[in-house]
Structure formats: structure tokens, C-alpha cells
Amino acid sequence: VHYWLGLRQGLRLGLLVLLCCLALCPAPVQGDKVLVMPVDGSHWLSMKLLVKELAARGHEIVVLVPNTSILIQGSDYYRTETFRVPYSKAQLDENVNKLKDAAFLKAPDVMDIFVNVQHLVHFTTMQVKGCEGLLYDEPLIQRLRGEIFQLMLTDPFLPCGSILADSFNIPAVYFSRGIPCGLDEKAAQCPTPPSYVPRLFSGNTDHMDFLGRVKNMLMYSLESYLCTVMFASFDELTSRYLEKDMTYRELLGHGAIWLLRYDYSFEYPKPRMPNMVNIGGINCGKRAPLPDLQEFVGESGEDGFVVFTLGSMISQMPEEKAKQFFDAFSRIPQRVVWRYTGVVPENAPDNIRLMKWLPQNDLLGHPKVKAFITHGGTHGIYEGICNSVPMVMLPLFGDQGDNVHRMAVRGVGEVLNLFDVTSDKLVEALNKVINDKSYKEKMLKLSAVHKDRPIEPLDLAVFWAEFVMRHGGAEHLRPAAHDLNWIQYHSLDVFTLLLIIVLIVVMVTIKCCKVCFRKCCGTKRTMKKKKSE
Amino acid sequence: VHYWLGLRQGLRLGLLVLLCCLALCPAPVQGDKVLVMPVDGSHWLSMKLLVKELAARGHEIVVLVPNTSILIQGSDYYRTETFRVPYSKAQLDENVNKLKDAAFLKAPDVMDIFVNVQHLVHFTTMQVKGCEGLLYDEPLIQRLRGEIFQLMLTDPFLPCGSILADSFNIPAVYFSRGIPCGLDEKAAQCPTPPSYVPRLFSGNTDHMDFLGRVKNMLMYSLESYLCTVMFASFDELTSRYLEKDMTYRELLGHGAIWLLRYDYSFEYPKPRMPNMVNIGGINCGKRAPLPDLQEFVGESGEDGFVVFTLGSMISQMPEEKAKQFFDAFSRIPQRVVWRYTGVVPENAPDNIRLMKWLPQNDLLGHPKVKAFITHGGTHGIYEGICNSVPMVMLPLFGDQGDNVHRMAVRGVGEVLNLFDVTSDKLVEALNKVINDKSYKEKMLKLSAVHKDRPIEPLDLAVFWAEFVMRHGGAEHLRPAAHDLNWIQYHSLDVFTLLLIIVLIVVMVTIKCCKVCFRKCCGTKRTMKKKKSE
Incomplete structure (x- = not known):
């Protein structure tokens, strides 16, 4: 009897503890499921920040990764699903090299736009094949379809994400810097009057004279043709896979929210739509300490140091070109941290630290940094802006020429040409942006405007991604x-x-007038006739 | 000697206390100075919220008040400066009564737009005279000019504020629901394609058939004419006072930020400019308890109660009209809280509580509220939305017809006509919005979308006002x-x-073709001729 009494008492106590636990312990965060279809390379670097933040807030994330991935890797934050693409990493690299070599070896000219488009068409055609590798991987697609996602987060630079979103019938949030030939604005039904919204590659600012506006209008008209050429393979894949008569532009128009990686410290003011959200500077997060480089940059003295990188895609350059840089750096008092894996000349100066990869934002946030030599990708430009570092810019391809133009007209940097850059030109530009105080002053003002915002870009991106999950889209922001x-x-x-x-x-x-006139005149004539009779 | 020692000790102690005080006590918030030029009436009610918040954050505020003021009163939060206007309160009331009577006594028809414009021209001409009373009050203007303000906060419905901002050379922030004939969007250079942005008074939604689009285009064209007529006195005053050739529209274009009292739970999605900020629902603050009415509404039982007000301007109506309402309310099971100061019939039912003024937002936030009878001003509509209360709407004049149309197409309310409203129609509409669950369900969804925002409208308004003060404007948002x-x-x-x-x-x-053709044919003919010879 005592035993049973003890058992009952024990059970009661156990039950009580269990109930207390259930009452006190918080329920595990029950997030929604997010499917992520990124674009490889630097595009991924800022999207990853949003993906990690969404994961940290309890959402279950699945990232789709091609087996040739360059920068998209696994993580504790999210699950990856790898799909096979019908080309090798070497073939992909070859594509990038073509673009890169063009920048180093050829003087830029008016016809570049066609060469750029040709490269882009080549690149996107390849990517479409990669996308097919995913879409027609029946077992994987069936498995994903069964998981029931609440959101597709994708970079609309490539079509796979939005096609899957439509096929899975889930709302899409776009994470984008822009799409060639203004397809993003066309798809979002956003007006872009060519009289003051400069077109890509036009070399215009938002203030154009008559000839500038003529050029802009011609570029605007050309874009319609380029759009057709560039996105023909996207259109074909869209209508084939979704089995309906739909262009890629129409498909993009169904996106719920456009998270756009720019703001008006960088971009010219222009019309926007209610579902466009500016998250420029999202990549400019908090700085980490510099364990490896602390001594090198910390002891750079009064003259400080310069950061030099041509982005995540390029860490080498032709030997002759590199020599110009080594020579220039030997003639400036600043130390230089340079992402470079190419051939090093024998007499390389010792104020240079060469790196395979460098913590760009952490370096730019160091108090002793004096200038930033960059290719002008938007990530680098925003890290330059938010850390108020004047820039020397050497654009390579794509939107970079337009990016650096925007910075140059704001007086916060100098533009050089990789094709004909010399050590003299480099030294002159560096001395200018470092010693002429106006560059730093203008950069400080630009930085102040950029950083003065009601809500941080990452928080804003998270808010809208979650908004779309909460409401199953953002139908109230869709223009008629x-x-x-x-x-x-x-x-x-x-x-x-x-x-x-x-x-x-x-x-x-x-x-009526004629009839009246005839009647009047007719009558008069008749009267006259009668009179004369 | 002891005395001196004591004195020194005392002084030392005193100094120590002073130093401690200086170190520990926070410096008083040193805000900037803000000049406020409001528009009287309901427009002021929401602007006041921003003014109070700015004051609470340490900014020194001066509000300019006409001596005929209806709702703008003094406060501990801000200083007022009163100016004399060349008309009496009675003359002002007469103006409003004309608009009101029209709504009660006349069937609405197509020509109303011209009548409305006529009334508006009458009203604005009067207001321009009032504005002159301020602008040409030399002693007051000189005093204000000497105070050096950092910001002009004004409602651009009337021109005085923006003229003063230009004259004092300070940036302006506009607080606005919109300006007749779309002058706000024209001034901000915001595109409004007439193919899907419905014009005021057109009766269109954003989805129009061909005839709807023809009507919209005609209204759009008409607006250009109306703008010229309506704002002729504004244009004249602007160029006369500022002594430069400038229209009111051009003047408005110099505003730094447009704080717009709508969002996309109410307005149709349409293009916007970077300096347009949506603060719809700013008036829908936290609820206060209901000391006077708590018992009446709290004990309304299962059936709950209905809130009825026609806005801040109107608390009476023709006796015959009022009878219809009293009769209708006697036939519904709900209690009614009604802002009414007119004649009460003898057999008035006892489920009605008549009020001189009612705490609209607090009542709409009460859990037992079932419906809201409103004239469809934006304040009331937003309080209805944010408290999820279905509405019966009786528009009076101005934008109210368009406001209620927006709510009706969203299925969250019914529209009646004040001219031909009967007790039967009222009872039918009330029963519909209360008993047909779809109204409440749609309102709950609309409310959820409206309230799901990354930052509260009041905080957003404060941020942008302070942004403009911090940076001396928002030049980076001004489109070329x-x-x-x-x-x-x-x-x-x-x-x-x-x-x-x-x-x-x-x-x-x-x-060229002709010449070639002639040459070819000519040669042939010659050859033929030669052959025939």
C-alpha cells in the first residue's frame, strides 16, 4: 500500500513538474518555410545576410545551390539542396574571363554595349540551361513541392526562382540590384521618363542637355530591342515550363515585393512603385576586428592605408598591368592592402600586403583608411559610402561603369580606365582623393544622408519578407x-x-458653315440676279 | 580667521555640488525651431499630433493661428502667434454651410464638380485674403524672420506656409491628404497615368473599362483647366509676395518632404516619388478610457452599439432629415452614440445618446462597437480601418465621395446619399454591415494590412521632419x-x-530610289528605242 501511495505521489509530482514546464517554457519559434533561389557570385553575398537573419528569426530555410557553386556554401543557418547543371565550373569561369579580359585589354567604345549584351546573352543562356537542370530534376522538384513553402526569396537576375514560385503557387520576394535593360522597372510597371532617368551605358546623369536627352531616348528605344534579345531564352523557358503564354517580364510582374539594393545617396531620384523597397547599404553591417591585418594597418602612421580590390570575381590581372599598380604603390606614402593572387615582381615595395581575400568592410571601417580602389560593384560602393572613404574607381563590366559615374559626379571619387591605366595616373588620382579635402568632405555628407534612415535596411528587408509570409503576398500593393x-x-x-x-x-x-455660307451667298446672288433682272 | 576658513570650505562645497550637478544633470534638449502654418478645421486634428510629438522631443514650436480659428487653440506644447484676417467667423461659417446644405438638399449630379469648384474657389479666395493678413503684417513677419527657424511644417492645401518658407529661406515639410485637381502630384513631379489612376470625382476605381478610361481622361484634361481657375489667386499671391515669376505649383515643388495621410489599405497603388512618405492612420493613436460613455456602451449587451458622426464641421441637419435617423435608430437593436446638437423629436428612442462632441477613436476601439456611420473624411475612415469597424457612409463634399467609394469597393461598408436617405435605407444598410459577416471579415483583413508596418506613421513623420532639420532639406530626393x-x-x-x-x-x-529607277528604266527605254530603231 505504501508503495502505491508513494507511486501516486511521485506521479502527481511528475505531472505537476511537466505542467509547470509546459506553462513556463516558451513554445519553440514556429517560423514559416522559405525557399531561396540565389544568383551565385557577389549577388549572393548580400542576400546571405537576409537569409541568415530570417533563419535567426526562426524561419526554416532551404537554399538551392548549383553543383558548380562559387560562393554559395552550406551553413548551420539553412539547409541546402544541390542540383546538377549541364556545364562545368571551368566553362563558367571562361565566361567571366571573357568579360574581364575585355576590360583589361580593350579601350571602351560606343559598341561595348553590344559586346556586353553578347556576353550577357552567352552567360544567361548558360544559366538558363543550369536552371533547366533544376526545374526538370523531377525527384527534387517533387520533394520541394511537398514541403509547402510560404515564400520564395529570389534574385530575379535569373529566372529559376520566379518560375518555381509560380509553379509552387507561393509569393515571391525579389532581392535585386536591377535587371539589364530596365526589365525590373518595366515588370513592376514603374514609370521611368527618359527625359531625366538616365539609361544604363548612356553615360548620362539625371541632368541632361538636349543631346544627352536624345542619346538617352535612343538608348531607351534600343533597350526594347535588347530586352527581346537578352530575355528570349527566359521567355521561352517561362512559357514552356509553366505551360502558359507568358513572358519573363509578365512573370516578374507577379512578384510581391522588390527589395532593391540602392537608395538615393547612390541612385538619382526617380519614380517608384509602392511594392519597391530600398535596402541600399544592407551589406554594410557591423565591423569585426582585424586579427591578421591589425598590425599592418594600425601602424600605418599619419599617412594611413589604401584598400584595393576588384571584387569577388577577380584577383589577378595581366603582369604588365599589375606592374603599373606595384609601381604606383611604391610612390605613395600610404600602405596598401590588395586582394591579388597574380605574379609578384621582384622589386615589389614593402608597403603592400597582398591577400587572397580581404575583409573589405572591416578594413574600410578602420580609422586610418585613406582611400578605396574599387571596380565599382554596388557592394563595394556602399561600403565606401557608409564608411565615408573616398574612392578611385576602375570599372570592369556590367553596371559598374554607371555605378562609378554616379559617384564621380557626386565628387567623392575619381574614375580611371583599366585599359590605359598607368602608375602616373594612379598616383595622381590617389593623391587627389587623399589630399584634396573636398572628396572626404563630400563623402562625409553623402554618408550622413545614407545612414540617416528610420529603419536599417536589413530590418526592412526582414519586415517585408515576413509581411509577405503573414499575408500570403502583398496584393494591396499591386498596381492595376x-x-x-x-x-x-x-x-x-x-x-x-x-x-x-x-x-x-x-x-x-x-x-454646316459651308452650307450656311452657300445659302447666304446663294440667296444674295439670287437676289442680286433678280435685282439686276 | 575661522570665518574665512568656513567661507572657503563653504565655497568649495558649493563648487563641488555645482560640478556634480553639471556632470550628472542631462543638458536640456536643444531642439531646432519649427514654424507651423496649419489649415484650420479637421486638417489640424492630425497635424497637431505631429506638432505635439515634435515639441515633446525638444523642438521649439510656433504655430500661426488666424483670429477666426475654429479648432486651432493654444497649448503648453507650443507657442501660438495670432494674425488678423479680413473676414469674420460668421462669414467663414456661411461658406461651410453652403457646402453642407448642398449635400442635404440636392441630388448629386454630374455638374456637382463645377459647383464644388465654385465653392472651393470662393473658400480659397477667402483664405488667400486671410493669408495676406499674415504676410503683410510687417511687425509679426519681421519678428518671425528674426527668430531663425529650421523648418516650416505646413498643410499645402493653402499657400501661406510655403510662401513663408521660401521668403524665410527655410525647408518645408508638407503635411497633406492631397490638393484638389492633383496639384500635389503635379508639383512633386509624380506620374499619375490616367489609364489606372482614378481622378477625383470620376467615380472610377483603379480598374476601369474603356468608357471608364475615357471618362477618367476627360476628368484628367478638365483638371488642368480647374487647376488654373482654382489656384489663380494662389499663383498671383505667390509671385506678388515673393517678387518672382512663379506659380504655386512651382513653389510647392521646392518642398523637401510630402507627408501624405494615406496608405495602400485605403488608396489604390500608384507611382510615388522618393520624397513622398505615407503616414496614413497617423490619427489612429492609442485609445483612452471612456469615462462618460462607459456605462452606456458597456451595457449595450450582445447587440452592441453604433457610432454616428458627420465630422468636426457638422453637428446638425434639417429637422426632417434628422427624423429619418431617429426613426431608423428606434428600429435597430443596437444602441447609438450620435454627435448631434439639432432639434430632438419628442418621441426620440432611448437607445440613443446624443453628444456635442464624441471621442470617435476611443468609441471605435470599444469591443462592443458594431458599425460606424460616417461622412467619410479620411480621419474617420482610418479610425474605422484601424479599429476594424464596418461603415455606413454618407459623404458630404470634397474628397469624401471618393473616400467612401474606395471603402465600398473593398466591401467594408455601404454608401448612402444624404439627399434621399430614409429610415428604411438606413436600417437596411446598418443591418447589412452588422449582420452580413463578410463586411467585418474584409475589414479585419484590411485592418491587418494597414497596421502591419515597419514603423508607426507618427514616428515616420517625426523622423522625416527631423531629417530635414538635420540636413537642411532633402536635396538628394529632389528629382531632376x-x-x-x-x-x-x-x-x-x-x-x-x-x-x-x-x-x-x-x-x-x-x-534615291526614284533616281535609280529612272536611270534603269530610262536606260532600258533608250535601249529599246535604239533596238527598235
């Missing part, structure tokens, strides 16, 4: 313009009707 | 479109040049 065709949107049918009405009124009025 | 004239903006000069070039090319080609 999506339901109009080109003629209707521009009211051409309405104008035609109104013109016809005006013409009829004018013609009837003229007819 | 401001520097273009109409022809340049629409690229008409560029099109003309391109057209001429195309025509020349075509003509030259035709000419």
Missing part, C-alpha cells in the same frame, strides 16, 4: 496597370476615340 | 524633372528631332 496592355496603359485607344470625335465635330462644323 | 519644362519632360523636342531625321532619311531614300 498590370491588367492593361501597352495601348491601354498609354491611353492610345482613348486618344484615338477622342481624336475621332474632335474630327467629326470639326468636319460637321465646317460642313 | 523639376528642371525640365513640359515639352522637355515629355521628350517632345527629342521626338520632333528624331521624326525630322526619320523623314529626311525616308525622303532621301525615296529620292
Whole structure:
């Protein structure tokens, strides 16, 4: 009996403890499931920040990774699903090298836009094949479809993510710096008047004279053609896979939110749509200490140091070109931290520290940094802005030429050309941005405006991703313009009707006048005739 | 000697206490000075919230008040400066009554827009005279000019604030629901394609059929004319006072930030500019308890209660009209809280509590509220949305017709006409919005979307006002479109040049073809002739 009494007492106590535990312990964070389809390379670097933050907030994340991945790696924060693509890493590299070599070896000219487009078409055609590798991987797709995701987070530079979102019937959030030929703004139904919104590769700012506006209009018209050429393979894949008559642009128009990696410290003010959210500077997070480099940069004295990198894709350059840089750096008092894995000349100066990879943002945040030599990718530019570091910019390809142009007109940096850069030009530009105080002053102002915001870009991105999950989309931000065709949107049918009405009124009025005139004159003549008779 | 020792000791101690005080006590918040030029009436009610918040954050505020003020009163939060206007309160009331009577006594028709414009012109002409009372009050203006303000916060519905901002050379922040004939969007260079952005008074939504788009285009064209008529006195005052050739629209274009009292739970999605900030629902603050009404509404049982007000301007109506309401309320099981100061019939039912003024937002936040009878001002509509209360709407004038239309198409309320409202119609509409669950469900969804925002509207408004003070404006958000004239903006000069070039090319080609054709044929003919010879 005592035993049973003890057992009952014990059970009661156990139950009590269990109940207390259930009442007191918080329920595990029950997040939603997010499918992520990134674009490899530097595009991934800032998207990863959002992915990690979403994971940290309890969302379950699955990242789709091609087996040729360069920068997308596994993590404790998210699960990866790898898919096979029908090309090798070497073939991918070859593509990038073509672009890179062009920048080093060829003087830029007007026809570059066509060469750029050609390279881009080559690149995207390859990527579309990669995308097919995923879409037609039936077992993987079936498994993913079964998992029921609440959100597709994707970079619309490539079509795979938005096609999957449509196929899985889940809302999409786009994470983007922009899409060639302004397809993002076209897809979002955002007006971009060519009279003051400069087109890519036009070399214009937002203030154009008459000839500038003519050039801009020509580029704007050219874009329609380029869009057709560049996105033909996207259009074909979209309509084939989704089995409906739909272009890639139309597909993109169904995205819930556009998270755009720019703000107006960098971009010129222009119209936007309610579902466009600016998250420029999202990559400019908190700084970490510099264990390896602390001594080298910390002891750089009054003259400080310079950071030099040409981005995540490029760490080498032709030997002759590299020599110019080594020579230039030997002639400046600053120390230099340079991401470079190429051939080093024998007499390389000892104020240079060569790195395979460098903590760019941490270095730019160091108090002794004096200048930033960059290729002008948006990540680097924003890290330069938020750390207020004047820049010497050497654009390579893509949007970089336009990026550096934006910084140069704001007076916060100098632009050089990789094709004809010499040590003299380099030294001159570096001395200018370091010693002419106006560069630093303007950069400080730009930085102040950029960093003065009601909410941090990463928090804003997280908010909108979660908003879309909470409400199953952002239907209330979708403009009715999506339901109009080109003629209707521009009211051409309405104008035609109104013109016809005006013409009829004018013609009837003229007819009436003529009849009246004839009657009057006729009567008069008759009267005159009668009188003369 | 002891005395001196004691004195020294005392002084030392005193100094120590002073130093401690200086070190420990926080420095008083040294805010900037803000000049506020409000528009009287309901417009002030939400602007006051921002003014109070700015004051609470340490900014020194001066509010300019006409001596005929209806709702703008003094406060501990801000200083007021009163100016004399050349009309009496009675004359002002007469103006409002004209608008009100029209709503009660006349069936609405197509020509209302012209009547509305006529009333508005009458009203604004009066207000311009009031504004002159301020601008030409030399002693007051000199005093204000001497105070050196960092910001002008103004409602651009009337011109006084922006004229003063320009004259004092301080940046302006606009607090606005919108300006008639879309002058706000025109001034901000914001595109509003008439194919899907419905014009005021057009009765359109953002989804229009062909005839709807024709109507919208006609209204859009009409607006240009109306703008000229309505703002002629504003234009004249602007250029006269500032002694430069400038329209009111151009003046408004110099504003730093537009704080717009709407969001996309109410407004249709449409393009916006970077300096437009949505603060819809700013008036929907925290609820206070209901000391006077707690018993009446708290004991309303299962059936709950209805809130009825026609806004801050109107608390009476013609006796015959009021009877319809009393009769309707006697036939519903709900209690009614009604802002009404008119004649009460003898057999008035006892489920009605009549009030001179009612705590609208606090009542709408009560759990037992079932419906909201409103005239459809944006304040009331947003309080309805954020408290998820279905509405019966009786628009009076101005934007109210369009406001209620927006709510009706979202299925969260019913619209009645004050002109022909009967007790039967009222009872039917009330029963519908209370008993048909779809109204409440849709309202809950709308409310969820409205309240799900990364930052509260009041905080956002404060941020941007302070941003403008910190940076002396928001120049980086000003689109270059401001520097273009109409022809340049629409690229008409560029099109003309391109057209001429195309025509020349075509003509030259035709000419060449003709010459070639003649030569060929000519030769053939000659050869034929020769052969025949």
C-alpha cells in the first residue's frame, strides 16, 4: 500500500513538474518555410545576410545551390539542396574571363554595349540551361513541392526562382540590384521618363542637355530591342515550363515585393512603385576586428592605408598591368592592402600586403583608411559610402561603369580606365582623393544622408519578407496597370476615340458653315440676279 | 580667521555640488525651431499630433493661428502667434454651410464638380485674403524672420506656409491628404497615368473599362483647366509676395518632404516619388478610457452599439432629415452614440445618446462597437480601418465621395446619399454591415494590412521632419524633372528631332530610289528605242 501511495505521489509530482514546464517554457519559434533561389557570385553575398537573419528569426530555410557553386556554401543557418547543371565550373569561369579580359585589354567604345549584351546573352543562356537542370530534376522538384513553402526569396537576375514560385503557387520576394535593360522597372510597371532617368551605358546623369536627352531616348528605344534579345531564352523557358503564354517580364510582374539594393545617396531620384523597397547599404553591417591585418594597418602612421580590390570575381590581372599598380604603390606614402593572387615582381615595395581575400568592410571601417580602389560593384560602393572613404574607381563590366559615374559626379571619387591605366595616373588620382579635402568632405555628407534612415535596411528587408509570409503576398500593393496592355496603359485607344470625335465635330462644323455660307451667298446672288433682272 | 576658513570650505562645497550637478544633470534638449502654418478645421486634428510629438522631443514650436480659428487653440506644447484676417467667423461659417446644405438638399449630379469648384474657389479666395493678413503684417513677419527657424511644417492645401518658407529661406515639410485637381502630384513631379489612376470625382476605381478610361481622361484634361481657375489667386499671391515669376505649383515643388495621410489599405497603388512618405492612420493613436460613455456602451449587451458622426464641421441637419435617423435608430437593436446638437423629436428612442462632441477613436476601439456611420473624411475612415469597424457612409463634399467609394469597393461598408436617405435605407444598410459577416471579415483583413508596418506613421513623420532639420532639406530626393519644362519632360523636342531625321532619311531614300529607277528604266527605254530603231 505504501508503495502505491508513494507511486501516486511521485506521479502527481511528475505531472505537476511537466505542467509547470509546459506553462513556463516558451513554445519553440514556429517560423514559416522559405525557399531561396540565389544568383551565385557577389549577388549572393548580400542576400546571405537576409537569409541568415530570417533563419535567426526562426524561419526554416532551404537554399538551392548549383553543383558548380562559387560562393554559395552550406551553413548551420539553412539547409541546402544541390542540383546538377549541364556545364562545368571551368566553362563558367571562361565566361567571366571573357568579360574581364575585355576590360583589361580593350579601350571602351560606343559598341561595348553590344559586346556586353553578347556576353550577357552567352552567360544567361548558360544559366538558363543550369536552371533547366533544376526545374526538370523531377525527384527534387517533387520533394520541394511537398514541403509547402510560404515564400520564395529570389534574385530575379535569373529566372529559376520566379518560375518555381509560380509553379509552387507561393509569393515571391525579389532581392535585386536591377535587371539589364530596365526589365525590373518595366515588370513592376514603374514609370521611368527618359527625359531625366538616365539609361544604363548612356553615360548620362539625371541632368541632361538636349543631346544627352536624345542619346538617352535612343538608348531607351534600343533597350526594347535588347530586352527581346537578352530575355528570349527566359521567355521561352517561362512559357514552356509553366505551360502558359507568358513572358519573363509578365512573370516578374507577379512578384510581391522588390527589395532593391540602392537608395538615393547612390541612385538619382526617380519614380517608384509602392511594392519597391530600398535596402541600399544592407551589406554594410557591423565591423569585426582585424586579427591578421591589425598590425599592418594600425601602424600605418599619419599617412594611413589604401584598400584595393576588384571584387569577388577577380584577383589577378595581366603582369604588365599589375606592374603599373606595384609601381604606383611604391610612390605613395600610404600602405596598401590588395586582394591579388597574380605574379609578384621582384622589386615589389614593402608597403603592400597582398591577400587572397580581404575583409573589405572591416578594413574600410578602420580609422586610418585613406582611400578605396574599387571596380565599382554596388557592394563595394556602399561600403565606401557608409564608411565615408573616398574612392578611385576602375570599372570592369556590367553596371559598374554607371555605378562609378554616379559617384564621380557626386565628387567623392575619381574614375580611371583599366585599359590605359598607368602608375602616373594612379598616383595622381590617389593623391587627389587623399589630399584634396573636398572628396572626404563630400563623402562625409553623402554618408550622413545614407545612414540617416528610420529603419536599417536589413530590418526592412526582414519586415517585408515576413509581411509577405503573414499575408500570403502583398496584393494591396499591386498596381492595376498590370491588367492593361501597352495601348491601354498609354491611353492610345482613348486618344484615338477622342481624336475621332474632335474630327467629326470639326468636319460637321465646317460642313454646316459651308452650307450656311452657300445659302447666304446663294440667296444674295439670287437676289442680286433678280435685282439686276 | 575661522570665518574665512568656513567661507572657503563653504565655497568649495558649493563648487563641488555645482560640478556634480553639471556632470550628472542631462543638458536640456536643444531642439531646432519649427514654424507651423496649419489649415484650420479637421486638417489640424492630425497635424497637431505631429506638432505635439515634435515639441515633446525638444523642438521649439510656433504655430500661426488666424483670429477666426475654429479648432486651432493654444497649448503648453507650443507657442501660438495670432494674425488678423479680413473676414469674420460668421462669414467663414456661411461658406461651410453652403457646402453642407448642398449635400442635404440636392441630388448629386454630374455638374456637382463645377459647383464644388465654385465653392472651393470662393473658400480659397477667402483664405488667400486671410493669408495676406499674415504676410503683410510687417511687425509679426519681421519678428518671425528674426527668430531663425529650421523648418516650416505646413498643410499645402493653402499657400501661406510655403510662401513663408521660401521668403524665410527655410525647408518645408508638407503635411497633406492631397490638393484638389492633383496639384500635389503635379508639383512633386509624380506620374499619375490616367489609364489606372482614378481622378477625383470620376467615380472610377483603379480598374476601369474603356468608357471608364475615357471618362477618367476627360476628368484628367478638365483638371488642368480647374487647376488654373482654382489656384489663380494662389499663383498671383505667390509671385506678388515673393517678387518672382512663379506659380504655386512651382513653389510647392521646392518642398523637401510630402507627408501624405494615406496608405495602400485605403488608396489604390500608384507611382510615388522618393520624397513622398505615407503616414496614413497617423490619427489612429492609442485609445483612452471612456469615462462618460462607459456605462452606456458597456451595457449595450450582445447587440452592441453604433457610432454616428458627420465630422468636426457638422453637428446638425434639417429637422426632417434628422427624423429619418431617429426613426431608423428606434428600429435597430443596437444602441447609438450620435454627435448631434439639432432639434430632438419628442418621441426620440432611448437607445440613443446624443453628444456635442464624441471621442470617435476611443468609441471605435470599444469591443462592443458594431458599425460606424460616417461622412467619410479620411480621419474617420482610418479610425474605422484601424479599429476594424464596418461603415455606413454618407459623404458630404470634397474628397469624401471618393473616400467612401474606395471603402465600398473593398466591401467594408455601404454608401448612402444624404439627399434621399430614409429610415428604411438606413436600417437596411446598418443591418447589412452588422449582420452580413463578410463586411467585418474584409475589414479585419484590411485592418491587418494597414497596421502591419515597419514603423508607426507618427514616428515616420517625426523622423522625416527631423531629417530635414538635420540636413537642411532633402536635396538628394529632389528629382531632376523639376528642371525640365513640359515639352522637355515629355521628350517632345527629342521626338520632333528624331521624326525630322526619320523623314529626311525616308525622303532621301525615296529620292534615291526614284533616281535609280529612272536611270534603269530610262536606260532600258533608250535601249529599246535604239533596238527598235
